[in-house]
Amino acid sequence: LAKTTQPISMDSYEGQEVNITCSHNNIATNDYITWYQQFPSQGPRFIIQGYKTKVTNEVASLFIPADRKSSTLSLPRVSLSDTAVYYCLVGGFTGTASKLTFGTGTRLQVTL
């Protein structure tokens, strides 16, 4: 599975837009890009998934450039409750098992 690189941590104020960029230079043709959110002492929670261009749902947007070697998770108007670890993953969902490979994630701290 393709390795991903993302910032270890980010800080933001409540109400701001937060963009977390993930690099995945070795992404394969069949790989999807998926983001998960994890709060302390809880399991990861699916946020958004995309293959190319832009995907938007009720909580986030995912921007993927044409070369797909990176992706950006955009969280509009964050609140204190968005403080969590965000994981970028590539691969999965097209083979016999997704077998998700998590990195260390990005710790987002939102303050007033």
Add this chain to the structure above:
Amino acid sequence: DTGVSQDPRHKITKRGQNVTFRCDPISEHNRLYWYRQTLGQGPEFLTYFQNEAQLEKSRLLSDRFSAERPKGSFSTLEIQRTEQGDSAMYLCASSLGRDRETFGEGSWLTVV
């Protein structure tokens, strides 16, 4: 949809004892996964079932670890002769076919 349930949520055990964790997946999900997560790290894949068949095991799953999924419903993860290095959160996830995985809340293990 009651989500993925894991039991117990917390377990403290003495080194050398055996422990067993149970996972009840979402009822219609045929795939079930176990992950392990240590502090500051992302979840690491341990093993995967499709129905009752265990199709893949990570090299992280030493011979002290065994997982079962009788009848393709709930699953158990047993750790024999626990060691302090086994202290971690054990996460279960399930999916329907190649759909995205839904994680449980995890089972925390502390080996003293």
